[in-house]
Ligand SMILES: [Zn+2]
């Protein structure tokens with residue numbers, strides 16, 4: 074088993090102070106939060122909007138027609154959605170874009 078290592082970060086002081094309230098409220102640790110985020114950056118998972126299965130963003134292809142990621146379980150992409158559903162998916166996926174620093178764009 075791989076052990077733990079120390080990590081020194083320099084972050085915005087206000088952010089550091091504000092996150093402490095969240096950590097206390099949800100009985101988390103800053104180490105766990107940072108580790109979870111780094112794991113997500115290394116191997117970002119996503120849940121298919123159609124079948125709900127989890128797949129890794131890096132493991133799937135993009136549809137040449139709509140350029141959306143193609144689910145490795147049900148092969149769904151933007152092409153199977155109505156315009157209204159596609160808009161909902163597009164806006165929901167902004168959280169991934171935000172967390173991944175624009176990787177999906
Ligand atoms: Zn699917």
Ligand SMILES: [Zn+2]
Nearest residue numbers: 136139150152
């Ligand atoms: Zn498509």
